[in-house]
Amino acid sequence: xxxxxxxxxxxxxxxxxxxxxxxxxxxxxxxxxxxxxxxxxxxxxxxxxxxxxxxxxxxxxxxxxxxxxxxxxxxxxxxxxxxxxxxxxxxxxxxxxxxxxxxxxxxxxxxxxxxxxxxxxxxxxxxxxxxxxxxxxxxxxxxxxxxxxxxxxxxxxxxxxxxxxxxxxxxxxxxxxxxxxxxxxxxxxxxxxxxxxxxxxxxxxxxxxxxxxxxxxxxxxxxxxxxxxxxxxxxxxxxxxxxxxxxxxxxxxxxxxxxxxxxxxxxxxxxxxxxxxxxxxxxx
Amino acid sequence: xxxxxxxxxxxxxxxxxxxxxxxxxxxxxxxxxxxxxxxxxxxxxxxxxxxxxxxxxxxxxxxxxxxxxxxxxxxxxxxxxxxxxxxxxxxxxxxxxxxxxxxxxxxxxxxxxxxxxxxxxxxxxxxxxxxxxxxxxxxxxxxxxxxxxxxxxxxxxxxxxxxxxxxxxxxxxxxxxxxxxxxxxxxxxxxxxxxxxxxxxxxxxxxxxxxxxxxxxxxxxxxxxxxxxxxxxxxxxxxxxxxxxxxxxxxxxxxxxxxxxxxxxxxxxxxxxxxxxxx
Numbered sequence: 001x002x003x004x005x006x007x008x009x010x011x012x013x014x015x016x017x018x019x020x021x022x023x024x025x026x027x028x029x030x031x032x033x034x035x036x037x038x039x040x041x042x043x044x045x046x047x048x049x050x051x052x053x054x055x056x057x058x059x060x061x062x063x064x065x066x067x068x069x070x071x072x073x074x075x076x077x078x079x080x081x082x083x084x085x086x087x088x089x090x091x092x093x094x095x096x097x098x099x100x101x102x103x104x105x106x107x108x109x110x111x112x113x114x115x116x117x118x119x120x121x122x123x124x125x126x127x128x129x130x131x132x133x134x135x136x137x138x139x140x141x142x143x144x145x146x147x148x149x150x151x152x153x154x155x156x157x158x159x160x161x162x163x164x165x166x167x168x169x170x171x172x173x174x175x176x177x178x179x180x181x182x183x184x185x186x187x188x189x190x191x192x193x194x195x196x197x198x199x200x201x202x203x204x205x206x207x208x209x210x211x212x213x214x215x216x217x218x219x220x221x222x223x224x225x226x227x228x229x230x231x232x233x234x235x236x237x238x239x240x241x242x243x244x245x246x247x248x249x250x251x252x253x254x255x256x257x258x259x260x261x262x263x264x265x266x267x268x269x270x271x272x273x274x275x276x277x278x279x280x281x282x283x284x
Numbered sequence: 285x286x287x288x289x290x291x292x293x294x295x296x297x298x299x300x301x302x303x304x305x306x307x308x309x310x311x312x313x314x315x316x317x318x319x320x321x322x323x324x325x326x327x328x329x330x331x332x333x334x335x336x337x338x339x340x341x342x343x344x345x346x347x348x349x350x351x352x353x354x355x356x357x358x359x360x361x362x363x364x365x366x367x368x369x370x371x372x373x374x375x376x377x378x379x380x381x382x383x384x385x386x387x388x389x390x391x392x393x394x395x396x397x398x399x400x401x402x403x404x405x406x407x408x409x410x411x412x413x414x415x416x417x418x419x420x421x422x423x424x425x426x427x428x429x430x431x432x433x434x435x436x437x438x439x440x441x442x443x444x445x446x447x448x449x450x451x452x453x454x455x456x457x458x459x460x461x462x463x464x465x466x467x468x469x470x471x472x473x474x475x476x477x478x479x480x481x482x483x484x485x486x487x488x489x490x491x492x493x494x495x496x497x498x499x500x501x502x503x504x505x506x507x508x509x510x511x512x513x514x515x516x517x518x519x520x521x522x523x524x525x526x527x528x529x530x531x532x533x534x535x536x537x538x539x540x541x542x543x544x545x546x547x548x549x550x551x552x553x554x555x556x557x558x559x560x561x562x563x
Contacts (some may be wrong), residue, residue: 168403174361175399176416176468177392186415187405 034261041258044251050259054222057246058238063256065224069139069232070208070263073218076143076228077207078200081150086196088151089158090184114152119212121149126216137231142218149213150203157202161195162188194275201271205264211236235260312337312476312506313358313395317372320350320357322365327353328534330372333525335476335508340498342517342542343510345527345557350534351510352400354527355478358508359395360388377475393420396469400481402462404453409445412453412464413471420472435471439463439497459490466497476506484512495520514558518546526554 004012052062088106096103125145135141165188173183189196211234219231220241233241239256242249311334319330328350335341343351353362360381362368373380381391404412413432422428432449436442441463445456453464462482469477479498483491491513498507498520511517517524524545526538538545538554549555 166403168399168401169405171361171399172403172405172465173415174364175359175392175397176419177389177472178416178419179389182415182419191406 037254037258037261040251041254041256044255045258049255053224054252057249058222058242058252059246059249060252063235063238063259065222066233066235066238066256067259069218069225070234070236072139072225072228072232073143073146073214073234074204074207076139077146077150078204080143081147081154081203082200084147085151085154085158085199086189088155089162092155093159093162094184094188110152110155113148114156116149117212118149118210121145122213122216124148125213130217135229137217137219139218139225139228139230139232142214142232142234143228145213145217146207146210149210150206153206154199154203157199158192158196161192161199164195165191193278197271197275197278201267204267208234208260208264209236210234211240215240235263309334309339310337311335312377313508314375315354315358315372316375318354318357318374319371320353320362321369322353322362323367324369326533328527328536331527331536333536333539335506336523337506338502338504339522340502340507340509340520341523341525342521343508343525343527344512344514344517345534345537346529347512348534349527349529351527352480353534355397355480355508355510358478359392359397360386361397363388389419393472394474395476395478396472396474397478398462398465398469398480398482400484402458402465402482402485404456404461404464404468406452406454408450409453409456409464410449412468416468416472431471431473432467435467436464438470438501439467440493441467457490459486459493462486462490462494463497466494470501474505476508477501479507479509481510481512483516491516514560518542526551526557528553528557 049062050067051064053064054066055061092103092106096106098104122145125141125148129135129141129144130137133141135144169187169191170183173187178187214234214237218234218237220233220237221231222233222238225232235256239253239260242253242256313335315331315333315335317330317332318328320327331354333354343354345351356362357370358374358376358381362370370382373382375381376391376395379386405415410432413435414428417428417431422431433442436445441460444460445451445464448455453461456464462485466477466482483494486494495516498509501507502522509521521542524540524542525536526545526549527534528537529535538549538551540549545554546558549558
């Protein structure tokens, strides 16, 4: 080891300690958050909590309608956003390049859309889907708004994973006489499957955490939704409402937050497993 | 391969095939005054090049003289480039490929192409055959299996992979992958093969295997191979076309039997190039 002057040794040590401390700080925040939610939420968690109706504005009872509404919102949102997302990404990655003004225009629009605050998105959803299209406060209107929110993310990630496929595969596919359709569906999309799945996971995470955009669009009634045209309260809206508008609802809010985090965790854990399965299936 | 053992200088230990002189032969592919421009930049000047049936035709010359572009043009991969201008014509099986009724899928079935990088689709070996075969109307599982087996046997890969057809093709070695790529083309029962430096990414042993394979294949196929490796061209080519560039674009300098190009070229640039005096 080279012996450094004392002053420099001091500086090195200081840097080490500072960076170590910052790392610790992040762990601390995460642990505190987790511990706080577990501490306050866990006592309320039971099968009954998951599968029963809320009572007294959510202070007591369970979260069954919110769970159902959340799942309906997510499923519907993906059902709407995924086909549009994949199709737009294909268009951007396979049929355009940076030099075309139309492609650049789409890219710009996506950038702007991606940075629109969710409260603004919510107002747009309210004005357009709820009022103009007369969908009313409904899960469908909420899912459509969520779809608008996740589309930029979805398109960008899918486009990236398509662009990352080496050109040699396109060249080979064409030289073998494969039609563009077959090349797209049987070579490029399977090769991009992992990236697409990752994009979906990110979008689901984003959609699940969304509150502001849903307040104005899918509403916040606590009853069980009867159809997608019915109003429904998502878990995140439930947490918001319990902690802001319902005195004595804190514990239930913690429990709901716990469930929400658990769902996100499960989705993330499954995604790794699922993506390798998809990759194998689609290329075998 | 028939060889002529008698008429050679000691210094050149190569037995050229007793190839007939060039104007008496059938040419499955006939490049006719073909010129290519991309973005107003001439890639190669109009050139005429018959590619002789059931022979190995080699295309040699320095990098950037348009050899690969010529191959791409023959199966119209240039269609996917923007701002291209193509003059002249290419006849494949006596049909002009630039005719508006040309069926590209059919053209690419007749003329298969193998690229420099040996990259099969990163899918199972079976899937690599299934995709093109299905596109060309072979849909029955048993038919696909039969085509695949024949093609893999033709490239000597069947023994090596028969028990792992469901494994990813990416697991194979470079040489095996290149043979798989050739087999994938052969499975479509083409008439001609275009190979764009098929051995440049391979080690010498794998290259030799491919060379021997090409020698066998030429009895059934018309082969046009681009190579930077002059000794490879000496070893396997029956006919050689030499391209050179000047003013930043490619030009066909000389085309003749391999022995003539290597022993007695008529153009001084060719002579310098085949003796390794230029790069």
